Amino acid sequence: MGDDQASARCRVVVVGGGFGGLETVRALADAPVDVTVIDRRNHHLFQPLLYQVATASLNPSEIAAPIRRILRQQANAEVFLGNVVGVDRASRKVLLLDGEVEYDYLVLAAGVTHSYFGHDEWARYAPGLKTITDALEMRRRIFIAFEAAEREGHPGRRDAWLTFVIVGAGPTGVEMAGALAEIARRTLRSDFRHIDPRSARIILVEGAPRVLPAMRERLSVKARAQLVKLGVQVRTDSQVTSIDETGVSIGEDHISARTVLWAAGVSASPLAGTLGVPLDRAGRVLVNPDLTLPGDDRIYVIGDLASITQKGKPVPGVAPAAMQQGKHAGLNIERANEGLKPEPFHYRDKGTMATIGRAAGVADIGGLRLSGALAWLCWLLVHIWFLIGFRNRFVVMLEWARSYLTYEKQARLITGEVENLLLEPEAAAPTRPDGGA
Amino acid sequence: MGDDQASARCRVVVVGGGFGGLETVRALADAPVDVTVIDRRNHHLFQPLLYQVATASLNPSEIAAPIRRILRQQANAEVFLGNVVGVDRASRKVLLLDGEVEYDYLVLAAGVTHSYFGHDEWARYAPGLKTITDALEMRRRIFIAFEAAEREGHPGRRDAWLTFVIVGAGPTGVEMAGALAEIARRTLRSDFRHIDPRSARIILVEGAPRVLPAMRERLSVKARAQLVKLGVQVRTDSQVTSIDETGVSIGEDHISARTVLWAAGVSASPLAGTLGVPLDRAGRVLVNPDLTLPGDDRIYVIGDLASITQKGKPVPGVAPAAMQQGKHAGLNIERANEGLKPEPFHYRDKGTMATIGRAAGVADIGGLRLSGALAWLCWLLVHIWFLIGFRNRFVVMLEWARSYLTYEKQARLITGEVENLLLEPEAAAPTRPDGGA
Numbered sequence: 001m002g003d004d005q006a007s008a009r010c011r012v013v014v015v016g017g018g019f020g021g022l023e024t025v026r027a028l029a030d031a032p033v034d035v036t037v038i039d040r041r042n043h044h045l046f047q048p049l050l051y052q053v054a055t056a057s058l059n060p061s062e063i064a065a066p067i068r069r070i071l072r073q074q075a076n077a078e079v080f081l082g083n084v085v086g087v088d089r090a091s092r093k094v095l096l097l098d099g100e101v102e103y104d105y106l107v108l109a110a111g112v113t114h115s116y117f118g119h120d121e122w123a124r125y126a127p128g129l130k131t132i133t134d135a136l137e138m139r140r141r142i143f144i145a146f147e148a149a150e151r152e153g154h155p156g157r158r159d160a161w162l163t164f165v166i167v168g169a170g171p172t173g174v175e176m177a178g179a180l181a182e183i184a185r186r187t188l189r190s191d192f193r194h195i196d197p198r199s200a201r202i203i204l205v206e207g208a209p210r211v212l213p214a215m216r217e218r219l220s221v222k223a224r225a226q227l228v229k230l231g232v233q234v235r236t237d238s239q240v241t242s243i244d245e246t247g248v249s250i251g252e253d254h255i256s257a258r259t260v261l262w263a264a265g266v267s268a269s270p271l272a273g274t275l276g277v278p279l280d281r282a283g284r285v286l287v288n289p290d291l292t293l294p295g296d297d298r299i300y301v302i303g304d305l306a307s308i309t310q311k312g313k314p315v316p317g318v319a320p321a322a323m324q325q326g327k328h329a330g331l332n333i334e335r336a337n338e339g340l341k342p343e344p345f346h347y348r349d350k351g352t353m354a355t356i357g358r359a360a361g362v363a364d365i366g367g368l369r370l371s372g373a374l375a376w377l378c379w380l381l382v383h384i385w386f387l388i389g390f391r392n393r394f395v396v397m398l399e400w401a402r403s404y405l406t407y408e409k410q411a412r413l414i415t416g417e418v419e420n421l422l423l424e425p426e427a428a429a430p431t432r433p434d435g436g437a
Numbered sequence: 438m439g440d441d442q443a444s445a446r447c448r449v450v451v452v453g454g455g456f457g458g459l460e461t462v463r464a465l466a467d468a469p470v471d472v473t474v475i476d477r478r479n480h481h482l483f484q485p486l487l488y489q490v491a492t493a494s495l496n497p498s499e500i501a502a503p504i505r506r507i508l509r510q511q512a513n514a515e516v517f518l519g520n521v522v523g524v525d526r527a528s529r530k531v532l533l534l535d536g537e538v539e540y541d542y543l544v545l546a547a548g549v550t551h552s553y554f555g556h557d558e559w560a561r562y563a564p565g566l567k568t569i570t571d572a573l574e575m576r577r578r579i580f581i582a583f584e585a586a587e588r589e590g591h592p593g594r595r596d597a598w599l600t601f602v603i604v605g606a607g608p609t610g611v612e613m614a615g616a617l618a619e620i621a622r623r624t625l626r627s628d629f630r631h632i633d634p635r636s637a638r639i640i641l642v643e644g645a646p647r648v649l650p651a652m653r654e655r656l657s658v659k660a661r662a663q664l665v666k667l668g669v670q671v672r673t674d675s676q677v678t679s680i681d682e683t684g685v686s687i688g689e690d691h692i693s694a695r696t697v698l699w700a701a702g703v704s705a706s707p708l709a710g711t712l713g714v715p716l717d718r719a720g721r722v723l724v725n726p727d728l729t730l731p732g733d734d735r736i737y738v739i740g741d742l743a744s745i746t747q748k749g750k751p752v753p754g755v756a757p758a759a760m761q762q763g764k765h766a767g768l769n770i771e772r773a774n775e776g777l778k779p780e781p782f783h784y785r786d787k788g789t790m791a792t793i794g795r796a797a798g799v800a801d802i803g804g805l806r807l808s809g810a811l812a813w814l815c816w817l818l819v820h821i822w823f824l825i826g827f828r829n830r831f832v833v834m835l836e837w838a839r840s841y842l843t844y845e846k847q848a849r850l851i852t853g854e855v856e857n858l859l860l861e862p863e864a865a866a867p868t869r870p871d872g873g874a
Contacts, residue, residue, distance in 0.1 A: 042584060042851040059496040061848040068628045069849065078630040081584035081851075099588070132850065147479060147518035151536070191505045193515040411498040412506065413569065414479040414518075 009034050010337050013094050013101055015084050015271070016109035017044050017067040020303030020322035020329075024107045027330025029074050033337060036101060038094065040083040041131070042066050048319060048383060050129055051172055054138035054261075055179035056411040064132060084110070086274040089296055105298055105333045108271060108285075109326065112304040112317065115267035115282070122243040126260040129172060138261055140414050142180065145259045146188060147414075149195045156256070162200040163257035165248045167240055168264030169206035170214065171354040174223060176263055177204040178357030181230040187412075203233045203255060205248065207264075210236055212362065214316065215352055219362040222371040226360040240264075266317070268305050275299075280307040289344035291329050297336070300329040308345065315347045319386075324348065355379045446471050447774050450531050450538055452521045452708070453546035454481050454504040457740030457759035457766075461544045464767025466511050470774060473538060475531065477520040478568070479503050485756060485820060487566055488609055491575035491698075492616035493848040501569060521547070523711040526733055542735055542770045545708060545722075546763065549741040549754065552704035552719070559680040563697040566609060575698055577851050579617065582696045583625060584851075586632045593693070599637040600694035602685045604677055605701030606643035607651065608791040611660060613700055614641040615794030618667040624849075640670045640692060642685065644701075647673055649799065651753065652789055656799040659808040663797040677701075703754070705742050712736075717744040726781035728766050734773070737766040745782065752784045756823075761785065792816045 010033040014021045017039040025035050046063040053060055068079045086095040087108075093100045114128030127137050142164070149161035164180055166173050184200035191197070204211070204227065210220040211227065211234060227234050235250070242249040247257040268283035277294050278286050284307035285293065291306065293299040303322035308315050315321050325345060332342035351365030353375060361375035370378060447470040451458045454476040462472050483500040490497055505516045520534040524545075530537045551565030564574050579601070586598035601617055603610050617639050625634035641648070641664065647657040648664065648671060664671050672687070679686040684694040705720035714731050715723050721744035722730065728743065730736040740759035745752050752758050762782060769779035788802030790812060798812035807815060 042580060042849070059498055059848075061496055061850055064850055066628075066849045072627050078587075080588055081581070082588065143479060144518070150515075151517055151519065190509050191503075411496075412479070412503045413498055413501055 010104045011036070011102060012105045012107065012333055013038065013103040014107045014109060015039075015094065016111055016303070016305075017041075017079070018047070018109055018111050018303060018322065019319045020111075020326035021107065021109035022067070022070065023323045023326025024109065024300075024302070024330040024333075025071060025074065025077050027327045028334065029076065031076075031330075031334045031337065033076065033105075033333070035074075035077040036080060036103075037067060037071065037077065038080045038082050038084055038096070038101065039067055040081070042068065042081055043132075044070055045132065046386070047130075048386075050132075050135050051175045051179060053132065053135035053411070054129055054176065055142070055183060056139055056413075057179065059411050060132045060136070084271060086271070087299070089275075089299070092298065103298070105300070105336070107300045107302060107326075107329050107333070108293075108305055109301075109303045109322070110269035110271045110305050112266040112268050112282075112284075113270075114262055115265040116262070117265050119243070122262070125243045125245060126167060126248075126262040128262040129176075130266075139411070141259050141261075142183070143412060143414050146192065146195070146197060146200075148258070150192050151194075158195065159201075160247065160256040161258045162195065162197075163203065163247070163255065163259070164200065165203045165205060165255055165257045165260045167205050167243075167248070167260065167262050169204050169208075169211035169234070169236070170263060171212065171352070173204060173206070173263035174211055174227065174354050174356055176261060177202055177227060177232045178230055178355065178360070181227075181232050182357050185231060201233060202231065203235060203257070205238045205240060205250065206234075206236045207239045208236065212354060215354075215362065215364055216369065219364055219369060219371060223354065223356060223362045226356045226362075226372070230357050230360075266304070272301075272305055282307070290332055290342040291325060291345050292332075292342065297342070300332065302326050302329050308347075310347050316352075318352070320350050321347055353379045353382070448473070448539060448541045449544065449770055450475065450540040450542075451544045451546060452476075452531065453548055453740070453742075454478075454516070455484070455546060455548050455740060455759065456756045457548075457763035458544065458546035459504070459507065460760045460763030461546065461737075461739070461767040461770075462508060462511065462514050464764045465771065466513065468513075468767075468771045468774065470513065470542075470770070472511075472514040473517060473540075474504060474508065474514065475517045475519050475521055475533070475538065476504055477518070479505065479518055480569075481507055482569065483823070484567075485823075487569075487572050488612045488616060490569065490572035490848070491566055491613065492579070492620060493576055493850075494616065496848050497569045497573070521708060523708070524736070526712075526736070529735065540735070542737070542773070544737045544739060544763075544766050544770070545742055546738075546740045546759070547706035547708045547742050549703040549705055549719075550707075551699055552702040553699070554702050556680070559699070562680045562682060563604060563685075563699040565699040566613075567703075576848070578696050578698075579620070580849060580851050583629065583632070583634060583637075585695070587629050588631075595632065596638075597684065597693040598695045599632065599634075600640065600684070600692065600696070601637065602640045602642060602692055602694045602697045604642050604680075604685070604697065604699050606641050606645075606648035606671070606673070607700060608649065608789075610641060610643070610700035611648055611664065611791050611793055613698060614639055614664060614669045615667055615792065615797070618664075618669050619794050622668060638670060639668065640672060640694070642675045642677060642687065643671075643673045644676045645673065649791060652791075652799065652801055653806065656801055656806060656808060660791065660793060660799045663793045663799075663809070667794050667797075703741070709738075709742055719744070727769055727779040728762060728782050729769075729779065734779070737769065739763050739766050745784075747784050753789075755789070757787050758784055790816045790819070 012033050012035045014024050014037045017037050028035050043064040044067050049063045052058040071077045083097040092103050116122045145161045149158050152158040166177050180202050184197045188197035211224050212220050238250045248255045272285050285301040287301045287306045291300045302325035304317040328345045353363035355361040359373045359376050361379050363370040363375040363378045449470050449472045451461050451474045454474050465472050480501040481504050486500045489495040508514045523532040529540050553559045582598045586595050589595040603614050621634045621637040648661050649657050675687045685692045709722050722738040724738045724743045728737045739762035741754040765782045790800035792798040796810045796813050798816050800807040800812040800815050
């Protein structure tokens with residue numbers, strides 16, 4: 001794209017600056033191509049730690065960094081802040097809300113958003129966790145709930161403010177539940193005068209028969225035991241049938257709760273639907289073995305947006321898979337640009353892990369199955385290691401150490417102002433907890 | 438308030454958990470009273486550093502801490518999150534949007550908000566800086582402007598994106614201008630491919646004849662010289678007559694600018710207007726010498742909400758003045774509770790200072806007038822010292838040290854998504870910078 005002159009260099013456009021997209025850009029660093037990354041956010045996000053922003057352990061900037069800064073040194077890469085709405089395959093253009101960008105090769109790495117299984121009306125009551133804005137909204141709801149309980153005089157309504165339901169017991173749900181239990185049992189313990197935060201109920205609801213359904217059964221059992229020990233109520237085999245301002249229904253059973261957090265379904269970026277190719281049930285693109293779009297070898301689809309099966313098992317929607325695919329797409333584009341045939345992608349499973357509160361967790365790495373403190377330590381090291389490139393690894397380590405030693409949460413801020421704390425949902429006449437009003 | 442039993446203890450209600458309000462609460466720590474702090478935010482804010490959040494040097498949680506946590510150890514204090522809308526003086530009740538709280542003594546420390554001198558329509562185009570939400574909005578606009586300039590092909594429109602106008606050259610305006618100059622000249626220097634961030638124009642507009650009009654003239658001259666050295670265009674004696682989506686007008690002169698930041702007027706919280714007492718021009722309560730409300734010795738008004746003159750000079754709206762008043766109100770309430778007469782307030786001026794970018798600033802402390810690096814160091818030490826109680830003094834120091842050494846800004850995040858970057862305000866057909874579209 002060479003700034004002021006027409007250029008014959010191969011133009012690669014990457015949509016999405018997540019784990020997959022950035023790996024593609026890096027893989028092309030020394031190739032004779034010009035790369036344009038387009039994202040509608042200016043930052044790359046270390047998604048596996050987003051729940052720590054939601055639970056006030058970390059600041060947004062500790063797990064996010066400007067894409068522009070990450071790629072500062074890569075001379076053949078430029079970054080555009082923009083919102084991609086479609087692709088014109090005939091004329092090889094990416095269509096933005098406010099412009100268009102031409103490509104020779106296109107890599108789609110737009111990821112997923114949360115999905116409410118056809119119940120979009122639940123979104124209002126049960127926010128999901130994909131962006132920093134989402135995390136700050138969850139944080140706001142969690143801490144507002146304790147504030148409202150402190151002021152609420154009616155026992156039933158107070159209990160509803162002190163009940164937290166997390167829907168979905170995958171890694172995010174399990175990690176959220178553990179962190180919430182820690183907040184209620186330890187962090188806030190001495191901060192209130194009219195409520196005991198330790199009496200808060202944290203309920204983890206999962207439709208499958210066990211928590212962490214993607215992991216081995218033995219680790220699910222251990223994870224559940226660790227959650228219960230932290231005081232989390234675990235309800236497996238429980239399909240949520242309704243969510244509204246009063247709480248969550250599981251069939252006939254209703255849980256009165258003012259705070260519901262969504263950690264269940266995801267579906268692919270709507271961009272997949274604009275391509276005119278077959279999608280899987282979650283809306284992801286069924287890609288060729290070399291990660292190209294069926295019928296168009298100029299377009300690669302990677303990461304959570306791609307559906308691909310290997311040895312009869314789907315490649316999971318996790319960061320390591322996205323990174324491997326990103327790198328592979330970059331190398332395939334370089335091959336294609338040199339007139340060589342692209343090669344099929346092979347996924348190398350590096351294992352999975354989840355953390356459950358302080359010094360507890362489960363990990364499944366190759367043949368190794370860990371649980372408890374060792375799994376937690378393992379999780380910690382891997383996550384700090386991959387924060388490379390965020391430059392604030394040291395600050396994050398420091399915060400974790402402090403948080404671990406003091407149970408303190410540095411980022412307990414509710415941003416924005418509070419209008420009516422107690423008037424919704426029933427417009428009840430609020431009273432002072434001591435009946436003074 | 439004693440939780441479950443009727444209590445005859447004197448009830449003190451403090452509205453506002455800023456510098457003034459917190460000092461009142463602390464002054465009453467050992468008094469036989471029950472204190473309730475009401476704030477519509479859950480955090481106390483270290484306002485003097487808010488511009489560093491706006492310019493991405495610090496994270497919100499590094500300059501804010503939950504009021505609840507600050508007062509955790511004070512057994513006779515409780516904290517309510519709530520929005521105060523008025524006072525019923527006859528029945529001694531504070532009226533909230535969603536309830537009411539009885540008092541024996543009331544301390545109003547609700548502070549100020551920004552004021553557009555009767556031009557509320559400017560608020561949309563020129564956000565002010567009073568809350569964390571304000572600071573994040575300013576940050577968003579600053580970094581979006583560079584992103585939009587990178588994508589904008591039209592030279593005139595690009596220049597408008599690269600022009601930043603700061604209205605008001607008090608300490609906040611001067612500090613903002615210096616920080617913005619540093620961002621443009623150093624932080625972003627290598628991050629773009631189509632624009633040179635160093636070409637950004639930063640224009641500081643002030644109606645008075647000199648910058649920092651509240652400080653001695655000699656220091657104003659030095660501050661101006663330091664700003665000019667940083668590349669800031671300083672326009673004094675310049676009254677803004679209009680602000681809209683195209684920029685700022687100063688009489689006949691129009692500056693095309695897409696980013697305008699407001700650091701000019703403030704006016705008292707609307708709460709002052711509900712009290713039925715005389716206010717000064719800025720809407721502040723003209724208090725008695727002992728800080729009580731005229732005609733009501735049960736109500737104290739302190740901090741930026743109070744207008745009080747000593748030795749012919751108004752007590753300035755700065756943190757040290759608010760803290761002295763807060764402490765004084767607390768002691769007067771203790772005296773009144775013991776049947777003693779309240780005493781008049783005496784302000785002790787500890788001096789003023791402002792920082793201007795890296796290693797530059799001005800300070801006026803007692804007989805001492807400093808400028809340049811020494812003033813900056815002085816500013817740094819004082820501000821770090823007063824971050825005591827935020828517990829993250831060490832993290833802030835670390836961030837400052839890193840930022841100083843690397844010119845890096847840790848918190849360059851634009852939160853939320855971007856829809857149309859280039860379509861407003863003229864719905865122009867956007868193009869790629871290289872004319873590719």
